[in-house]
Amino acid sequence: MHTCTAAVVGASGYAGLELTRILSRHPRVRLAALFSDRWSDDEAGARLPLQGPAAALRYRPLAGSADVEAEVAFLATPAEVSLELAPRLLARGVRVVDLSGAFRLGDPALYPQWYGFAHDQPELLAAAPYGLPELCRAELAGARLVSNPGCYATAIALAVAPLVKSGLCLPDGIAVTAMSGVSGAGRKASEDYSFCEVGEDLRAYRIGRHQHVPEIERTVARHAGRCGPLSFTPVLAPIRRGILATCTLRLAPGASPGELARALEGAYAGEPFVRVVPADRVKVADVARTNRCHLGATADVRAGLAVAVSAIDNLVKGAAGQAVQAFNAAMGFDEALGLDLLGG
Amino acid sequence: MHTCTAAVVGASGYAGLELTRILSRHPRVRLAALFSDRWSDDEAGARLPLQGPAAALRYRPLAGSADVEAEVAFLATPAEVSLELAPRLLARGVRVVDLSGAFRLGDPALYPQWYGFAHDQPELLAAAPYGLPELCRAELAGARLVSNPGCYATAIALAVAPLVKSGLCLPDGIAVTAMSGVSGAGRKASEDYSFCEVGEDLRAYRIGRHQHVPEIERTVARHAGRCGPLSFTPVLAPIRRGILATCTLRLAPGASPGELARALEGAYAGEPFVRVVPADRVKVADVARTNRCHLGATADVRAGLAVAVSAIDNLVKGAAGQAVQAFNAAMGFDEALGLDLLGG
Amino acid sequence: MHTCTAAVVGASGYAGLELTRILSRHPRVRLAALFSDRWSDDEAGARLPLQGPAAALRYRPLAGSADVEAEVAFLATPAEVSLELAPRLLARGVRVVDLSGAFRLGDPALYPQWYGFAHDQPELLAAAPYGLPELCRAELAGARLVSNPGCYATAIALAVAPLVKSGLCLPDGIAVTAMSGVSGAGRKASEDYSFCEVGEDLRAYRIGRHQHVPEIERTVARHAGRCGPLSFTPVLAPIRRGILATCTLRLAPGASPGELARALEGAYAGEPFVRVVPADRVKVADVARTNRCHLGATADVRAGLAVAVSAIDNLVKGAAGQAVQAFNAAMGFDEALGLDLLGG
């Protein structure tokens, strides 16, 4: 059985660490290279509890990553770095799974506003399949470049898209508040993310301006036909990993409450990683360190609104796990391969 | 200068502890009695870092609280206990500040649905002033019975009421997600609130069914003229105290974004405990262990929605501090008396 | 290749959950039964993110566990329950790995003082191999009853035993402080372990009286020849899982500092789950959710003392993982089988 050689670029960030862990145990992957300037020359086994040959890999400087010898490269790099690296790797025949936002928005015109840079790869952007298998599976088979979804976008789109598609909820006036663990901000020295500042605190940030907004709208619109401008309020919560999204949508006239749960169940029947539960039972702790999304919806008929709640681990289903799931889909492997994570 | 004798009933719960701390230092109050079955006969100074005469008080069994000799009794008791105690105390001439929901909803018909019991004191209910001075100051002067607001209701009503009253936001379709610290659930032995279950977790609960919903709607309607049914999703967050509420409202046609902050600033000019800040700067940590509410609003013009964010300490501005503030108002004292809390 | 059928008794406690996770993926094990009164009749897959056939198992009442059809039973039950269950299972030919203290102390006379009950199985007690492979591997091969070590005892004995055996440290006057996560107290409804009481707190408990004291002394003495009475101060820390032990020993006259690390390295050369690192680099986070122990030692020559620091995950190397490791040893499997845990 073919074993695919893989590289992780940006291997010392939180998503890169998680990729390394997962790929080191993936039965169809051999980790061939890990790139990180910060840990350059250290052994991977000294940084992570790896077993087997991956433990002996040494981190290499990022500068060499474009020339890596591997069949697939997972890019856990800033969007601007991915934008530059991906075409070089693709040109050399290396398959790319990019975890940044560099290839998510479809339309280059959106980049200056939401990402703060001009996009110079419109063809790649237009062609990149979106690595959310539950909503975009068809486009993933055989993909050479996969654009892995954002963490918030994953949690929110999985909850919202089927409800809008079902017609039970309206595509306009959607309001989302989502709380994220601190690892969502990446690994960095910053007083803002210090234990003393984050512990016992909650704060909203980038209200209505988070770069996942157009990504969510695009994903919902592609799946459900239409999505009006959506209001998104991210909140920083004192947990290390995990996202809980609460999404309020307008109920369509005549929509009955019981139909909401059925719409979600129908949408995700057979999905190995999505579990529909009562909205009051969705908990970050149940999905932490797994590739799962737990979600549920309830109708607040008094208010004419539906509330959908969804939880993921931002580093797994929101990043590394989903990247591996999409890679599996692209390779024609069982999507769950290497993703039998224990949680806890 | 007159010093008022005060009793705390339910003194070993989290709100009762906070009341004891605050009242022990209040310059116009002498703590005369503390009632708690759990700590019956213990000295208060062994339970709390009190200085002065309050430290020597001994907790007494709740059974004797109706006969307390004091000018005012603060009831940090379950709603059904308050409902039974308040009339007995009032009949004996004891002023009552009730921290439960027993006297909050105005209409007895709402109690079976939202509180699970029938209300047998409709006259008291109709007459009880609502202890939210910033919105209901007029009715507090001289009050014999004050119904202290709920913690979520305080945070949400303070943010929402002025925006609706201003006409900049519509009274319908309001959607709120609010995260609360664990002390909001009270002090009790419960696996659900154990460190292992709450730590690193986030979960929604009682979506659309929380008992503060009718309280919020009533408060906003009284202040702003009207409030449609509001959707409220409470979330349990791994902090010990504090609430962050994110409130999404529909912008009125033609409402300009800058007007939102001005409406809040106008509403709370001169208020010692409300501070209007940019919505992205509202943090639980800034109000923890104070009687303050920090709030702000921003317009998401793309989506035609306004987002208001507000933060309080659920045990202070959401309970004990506000009770003292309302008591000060009822007594004609400076509202800030005894509330120069250090935060931190 | 033979696959062994296994049962977990006490499957809904924290150690039982961890056993279920690990065994569900163990390549030589088929989970045959899970016993838990609390979750009786629930599907395991509804409680844990299991994949494969284990997900369909239903929890069964504890009462039936003595009659289980399985080759091995892991008992995550209180000591008094294990004491009663183990002989019945052994009599029916079921191998037993007991995670309680029921078979740890060797001498029945110690039980009334340290465990509060009289031990009525002196033969089993005398014969039970101690499941700490790094120190007691020889006695584990083929064992029918394994007594799995306590969590504190594992962390402390692994650090202390080789230093005493080496002669670099004296066997008398050993003083240990060890901080444990809250899951060490088990899963229960208790105000003492509530988020509000544990969060932002640290407290010592059962100083000098913890039931792991005689277990540690016995293990060190068996390994190193002698161990004087040891002073142990456990501390409850606001983490969910993990133990950090700081052990202070008297340096032998003439002992040179560099020898301490070498003694540890020599003792654990080739061990898959013990890693010797500088004492200042031992971190709970590095071993969380793994079966590893990280440890190190340094000499405080000024004070004539050695300080050894050790970290484990109390639920893995301190309970479920070690139980599987010892089971692997008893069965003649590779000790690391099923224990390629990702950490994080």
Added chain:
Amino acid sequence: MHTCTAAVVGASGYAGLELTRILSRHPRVRLAALFSDRWSDDEAGARLPLQGPAAALRYRPLAGSADVEAEVAFLATPAEVSLELAPRLLARGVRVVDLSGAFRLGDPALYPQWYGFAHDQPELLAAAPYGLPELCRAELAGARLVSNPGCYATAIALAVAPLVKSGLCLPDGIAVTAMSGVSGAGRKASEDYSFCEVGEDLRAYRIGRHQHVPEIERTVARHAGRCGPLSFTPVLAPIRRGILATCTLRLAPGASPGELARALEGAYAGEPFVRVVPADRVKVADVARTNRCHLGATADVRAGLAVAVSAIDNLVKGAAGQAVQAFNAAMGFDEALGLDLLGG
């Protein structure tokens, strides 16, 4: 009654913030100046929940602090800054309370090893009273320069000194492990103190090399006559503030266990801020946000060792609160003035 004008230098660090809070409410102090480069020109009331005139103070650049017009300056600055500032302020007649280690060790020869710099003010060093009123009250009356104790040193010396002085414990072979909250590391941008790295972790650091070691030994020796080299292992714990110290000492021959508690009670009778409790009841949560130290001792007679446990808030009794207490002592005020903190 005289009101003393005070300045805080280094007002935006964690200790400086706490000083500002406390002094803003101190009945015999008028805050005259706050120095902080980071917040230069901001109003204090925008940073802290201050009431009254202190809220209107504007932070000023540190460069001007040597010329401040105030009767007393509290220096919450690094040791090398304090070393340079203190003589300049004293020369201008400004009383100084220094919270750094610059004047703690008595002997300049110790500075290169423990602080990494040469001390150039031997006369000031020799003369500076040590601001631990419970052990050094006599030298504080009228002091112009107070050297405020370190946080660990406070917790440990208060527990250890009376036990050694009593003769019940020996002055040699003392071994201390103390866990500290993250604010002890100061306010800074550092990945090491980020929420993701500190949360759910415990780690030891600077074992035997922490700069408080000679300070503790000096304090114990001055109080008790002698103190042998002491072994100290600091541990970083995931709390924001607070220290729990566990100190193991050798019991003197014939020392009876009950005598330990009596020795502590005798030593601290009448002290407003020290409370002797059973060692198993010492909790950080009980002293958080107060100027209190809770401590207790127990004898482990089997091991011939005593274990003393002590808890303080590192920012209050371990820094700002104790500085105010020592200032009160120096001024001849009631030591408890301004320190009626609520805790919680």
